[in-house]
Amino acid sequence: MIVLETNNLTKKFGGLTAVNAVSMTINQGDIVGLIGPNGAGKTTFINAISGLNPPTSGTVTMFGKETSGLTPEKMCRLGLSRTFQIPSPFPKMTAIESVMTATIFGNPPGKITDPVAHSREMLEFVEFPMKETVVAEQLNTVQLKRLDLARALASNPKLLFMDELASGLSEGELKDIMRIIDKISKKGISILMIEHIMQLIMAVCNRLLCIQFGTKIAEGPTQEVANDPKVTKAYLGE
Amino acid sequence: MSKNIVADLTAWVRTAAGLSMTIAVIVAIAATIHTGPYLLVNTIVTGGMLALVATGLTLMLGVLNIPMFAHGEYFMIGSLTAYYIFTPISEFILEHPDSWLVTFGPFIAILGALIGGAIAGAISEKLVFGPLRRRSTDNWVMNSFLLTVGLSVLLVNLHQLIFGADFKGIVGYWQGMPISIAGAYISLDRALAFIISAVIVALFYLFMTYTRTGMAIRAVSQDITGAEIVGIDIEKIVLLTISLACALAAVSGGSLLFMIPSYPSVGLEPLYMAWFVVILSGLGNILGAVVGAFMVALLKVITVEYVGAGWDFVVPSALIMLILIFKPSGIFGSDVRGVLDK
């Protein structure tokens, strides 16, 4: 089953084309890695899909329904959730409040009977290392990323975008993250992750999408794309 | 070649800046034909004054990200300084009508206002902005804004406590026949005030563009870490910028003393007008502010001409609100980003 499909998705900022006619698909259960050099337009691409920066042209279809140009809050209700490259869940809120926000507003009314319990469950799920009453602005980046992930999962998404979740992690932390990604996937959530750490990508992704200068240069099974000379060239230069 | 220019021109007219400037020019010409050349002369003279007040505000906003609410109070400081310098001079002139002070006395007063404003700005940085910056730059824009609100109330009431609330005005700087331009008269004072403001704004622009210090200020406004890396002393630049901005406000107060006497709350109107200009033209855009100043002046003059006195407050604020709704970053946009905006 196709979860998400983009068709010639384009995003322009004034005269600059940040994303140029990218078409791709995500199937049920996929863990797709979105790779490409810095400034390739990866974040812009997922922003365009999730509605933060609506696309200039092209279409987005999620679960067979056209969703291009929908606001992020509508996308959230349809089952799309995401984390941020610079994670900043609500800085003045406590951890549990941050997660509760997504629990309450990201789910249809009445679906979650006990938001506190559900939020706590999410924090446990991402193995949040601190007390739930800690205020977000006191956390370090690694802890924030966990919290952001818990927040993103709290709305019970069917599709999850993760923006550089693993950057800056130590070896041990990387292992934890892999395990958590695995758990998420087992819950039946499809994943699209922007990532630079090849070790992680090779370990968890079943498919890859590589873009450069806003244009798709490769898409396919992980090994295939990783060995694609065009991809190597994009990373290493001419 | 010429086709290219035409194409460029049409593209420019289609931008917000081009569109509003074109409309402004058309309106100005139409109104001038309809009522007479005095309208254009008034617009230019008023615009010159507004430009001077607005550039200081722009500097404060553009470089330091301080939305200055106390800008008018530095205007007040300038006019107060000029008053206290010029009063003895004018008494001296009365007794010695041939003295060189007749011509140069006013310049001394205006220069005094400039220096007074710069000192006041430096003191405010040391006592108010510096401590805030060192403590926290969290939510800087709003916090510094509220700080300047307090500063404004403080300065107004200190003026009243120390100097009293009476109107301290002068007859005029330069005596002499008004100048006639296309049938419209303007006084010598006004003409010279316009020239002074034009010279100061031009000097200021050259300073910002071509001197090392000016470039350092712009560097700081764009990237504080980068500026630090290349060895710019941030504290010094901030101090300089604040004194400069305050000096610009003060010098406008000083050079307008002939028209606006000094009293505690004299700064309110220049403050409103400067804010109109800055919001209209986009935060931190100096050239834009100059153009914006003339647009606001036109708006003001036209409103008085066609709607009536006293409305020159309602109509511009309503129009600028509309601009804010459709073009939140002002019609000229802004190419400088403040350093402390998080």
Added chain:
Amino acid sequence: MGTKKILQVVACFMAMLFLAGGVASAADKVLPVGVLGPFTGPSAQTGKEFQASVEMALETINYTVGDYKIEPVWVDSQSDPAKASGAYAEAVEGKGIQAGVLNWHSSVAIAAMDVAAQYKVPHMFGFGASEVVNQKWQADPEKYSYWGGKGWPVPAKLEKNYIVALNKAIEAGTFKPKKKLAAIYGEDTDWGRSAGGSYKTALEASGWEVHSEEYFPATQTDFYPLLSKYKKDGVAVVAGTSTSPAAITSFVKQSQEIGLKSVIVASGLGWIGDWYKMTGPASDYVLDSIPQLTTPEAQQWAKDVKAKYGFNPSPSAGGLSYDGIRMFIKILQRTNELHGTLDKKTIHQTMVEEVNTGKLTYGKKDGAIIMNEYKYTADTMPDMVVAPDAYFFPILQYKKGKGSIIFPDDWKQKDFEQK
């Protein structure tokens, strides 16, 4: 540690509160009198003149009437009716004022009238000229009898004289307007609009066409656009008023700068003591209706004020208020004669029985420095009798900083001159 500090602060605060409450107790034979005026805010200069007048007037009687020591209590209106009524109520309750004098703004008068009536405190000689004050007073003369005679009549009674004077000048041939077109300007306050309204009525009644009626904020100082409009349309008379020194002096000065040839009526220019310092020769030919300090006593008074307070007093805010407070002293003396005690009841009684009926007046023979006679009658209340031999502003024309009376005829010093 932290808690202790807080407790200290709280204790200090409570102590201050009780201290403030304790001020209320008053010693015997002291008569606190509230002086209502704009001591802070945009009209603070007027407040300063009030203060000088009150102090100078009380010094002439050595602050005593009979056995009573008069103690002035400054009630700051801050030019804001809401704040003024609060301050007034506070002066009554907290400082026990038994009577009040003076006031400047009409909007403040309207609010303070109710407070005076509420506490039954007699208040004399408040300015605040506009019709609204009179309408409110006349709606319930019994209740507002505590708001005694005003210090300034409604604009219609005096301001129309400009137009009368100009029409007379046309008759006499000294004024030859190209067309009878007049413009009205004024500060956007109760006073400005009332005065503007009376110019309009008087102009239209005598065959003038009104070009426009424009009211601007009291802080406005750039009049080039407005004046240019008058110049273009060939307005013959520009009549208006402002109590704001900044506005009126700029208006006059700039009218000369742009070369406006119209006759300018700048009612209120002379209310500023130092106006000539600000306008210079631009005030030549301008019409105003400020009484001059003609008598030697008046000039001596002005000199004394200058020596003591360092500013030239204006005949209106300073001179009229000086006369007003001296009239009030006369009322106090009379009350003391009649009743032997001075309190709000007896003072009010004297006011109603003697002053409002015209029995007690104050005039040149008593040492009035501005007007011939301040006299109230049942018909005119709350205004005084307006007539050349009583309360009257002559129309002056300025030249070189000196005003010469051009109206009324029997006071005339010279004829109207056209620019």
Added chain:
Amino acid sequence: MEPTTNDLNMNLFDRVLDRLCLTPIGLAGLILLLILPFIPPFNQEYMLRWLIYCGFVAAMSVGFDLTAGYINIVNFGYMAVAGTGGYTSALLVINAGLSPWIAMLAGGVSSAILGLIIGMISLRLRGIFAACLSWFFGLAVMGLAIKMVWLTRGPLGLRTPRLFETESNFPFYFLIIILVYLTYLVCKWVVRSKMGLAFQAIAQNMEAARTSGIDPVFYRVFNFTMSCAIAGVLGGFYAHFYGILTPDMMHTSKTVEILAVAYIGGRGSLWGGAVVAFPFIFLMEIVRSTLSHLPGLNLVIYALVLILVMIYYPGGFSYFYDTHIRQPKNRALRYFLNGREAKV
């Protein structure tokens, strides 16, 4: 968000207190305010007048804080909004013969509409731009009140009938205390509900809030509308208490007064401004009245306090209270300060 407790172990008193959003010390403060006018020297009319003004500023600062503290937008035209409510109410009473009580509510409705408009047009703006927009909006409204003389009588002032026939200030005092409390209660209920979470979320991180499913348009506009409605009702109170309305009440400097109290009290607390307003404004009035030969001194102090708070203690009084006073060792005192603590 403070979780509402449904702890069955709580006794009835604690439960009622919790529903009323009060702690024992808050209740004590409220009772103190209610008996204050019977204690000398506060029983004098002029002190009551000051206290009523304190109450007005307190209630306004609560309404102001709903926007400033929760969605982080300074409504710099707040007094203009209140003035609109006041004028609407006064005009309805004068021209349509409505009872001042109903007219006050109508004033609230008119201000709510104004708030709706400001909320809608400022949607795309944040921070200083939104503040500027509301500022200019306030200036324009004030300009209209000055120029529309045929309706508002402009600076001549509009005389308004008072709410109570009596000349005493007592009933007004109790009314304003009730209004202060009601304002606080309604705002607190709103921010305790899930709406409070949404407000904070969009203020703190708009993008994360939107991807968490929060519609910022609705919540921002709702917040503005509600805060302005409160201002409108209070403006009606102002109109029918002082008996006179001038456009001056809409002046920016009046908004600054509210803003200063709200920030000195501590933003985002709701109660901070209300608690600080009474002693602070009262003290300023005493300074003004006793040191009347130094005009403007009270405002100098006012400004100095605001500057010092902004530099050295931006959290304001409520932050100070929460960090230094709230958690004493003594259990009884702790109960007094916090009420029965909810177990989450």
